Amino acid sequence: MSSSFDKFQKRRLISSYFSVVLSVFLVLFLLGILGFFIINSKKLADDFKEKIAMTVFFKSEANDSILKAFGGELKTAKFAKSYDYVSKEAAAKQHTDIIGEDFLTFLGENPLQNSFDIHLKADFVINDSIEKIEAGLRKNIMISDIVYDKQLVNLVNNNIKKVSMWILITSIFLTIIAVLLINSSLRLSIHSNRFIIKTMQMVGATKSFIRKPFVMRSVKLGMIGAGLAILALIGVLVYLEVNFPDLGILDDKLLIGIVLIVVFGLGILITWLSTYFATQRFLNLRTDDLY
Template sequence: MSSKESGFSKARLGGSYLTLVISVSLVLFLLGILGLVLINAKELSDFFRESLSFSVILDEDAREADIRMLQKDLDAKPYVKSTEYVSRDEAAVKMKEEMGEDFISFLGDNPLPPSIDVYLFAGYTNRDSVGKFERYILEYPFVKEVWYEDSLLYLINENVRKISVFLLIISSFLFLIAVTIINNTIRLAIYSKRFLIRTMQLVGATRSFIRKPFLVRSVYHGVLASLIAMLLLIALLYLIEKEFLMLFSFESAKLLIVLSVFLVLAGILINIVSTYLSVNRYLDMSEDKLYN
């Protein structure tokens, strides 16, 4: 009879640990999804910022050597992602494609000046950096003006700021919820061992000796839950890649590695802290309260 009870107790304990690992892995999986959203939100904002063209309008009689020198100078700047020289004829072809009409035949001449389209790195598309770039480029005597959609630049930067604040608030809120769920799950698992903890106390075991097996097991459970969460994220990324064609970019390999390390560390750390606090709770609890 006692062996049956022992087997039932072990099965129940194993079931509680399995529930713990699954619960923690699902919470970490949700945190991982949030991390992917944050990573790709930054990529998306950078894409829009770096797609914004700054057209450096040149004098019609600017020498080709001077234009090439300016373009070479711009390409060497750390804040310039790329440049593209647009001749008068190329500008006319683009305008014709946009308007759908041959305006040169109507005007009798091509009024469009040559230009250099400049694309800046995302970190340099704020108004202060653009203003410095504009003042620098206008020092060239054959540069007439720098044209760009100022309202669109402001709109992109403002929306990126608002979205960043919103995601930061949501991330903090969900992380607190995740910690709470994991902590409560671990407390329930430790609750089933409260009489074992008291028995070990009665036979003279020290507090650190009692805590040690629980903490070691919490590290194991944290690593296992993190690996399960990472496998679920990989499966999710595969499905998204297959269905939506690079909605999530794999170019952010370093950020994804950082996210994976964060999940492992979070799984281990939250498990250890929650286990430590839960075990201490029953170590300090009076015998009467153990039965409540």
């Protein structure tokens, strides 16, 4: 009978430890993913902004020297991340590929213009900056027109503000849930040992002496859960880097290291605090209240 009871107690103890480690792992993994999303959100937003092109069309009178000079200006321009020169012949070929027939055969001449597709740096993809850039470019008398998607620029900037606000709200919400979940798991673990705690107290053990082994055990479980979360996060980062190299997920190694350290630190801090207050609660209970 005693052997069966001991096995039952051992299984229950292992199950309790496993639930704590699993709770810590899942919560810290989600917080780590959120942390990586936050530090990469600006990079992703900037990458999307820099894909919006401003197309500058030149008059037919603009010769090669004028076009080359404009290209040279773009190389040194603070607002230009990159640019592509599209000759009217290349533009005609693109149109032909899109519509599926050569429109030059019945028009007799190429009505298209030489142009530059300019991709602005992310910091300049806001209405005021683009308008100033456009006004400056229009001073060139050889430029016939400047085209870009104004509605898309407005939409991107407005959505980035909304997403940033929701990320902040989600971060606070998940952090609260993280603390509550880990705290709940640890309280259940301590609850199963409430009689041992009270027995030790009744034979004269001090509160700090009783609390120490429970805190140390919980911190070790927190470290295990945090370690597993870090390994899982590194696996996710490597997967994204291999399959989506353009995102440059591993470029900012310092911030990645900070997130991983914070995840590990949270695993220790939350388990330590939760165990401390959980044991304190049972230490302050009367014997009759244990049942």
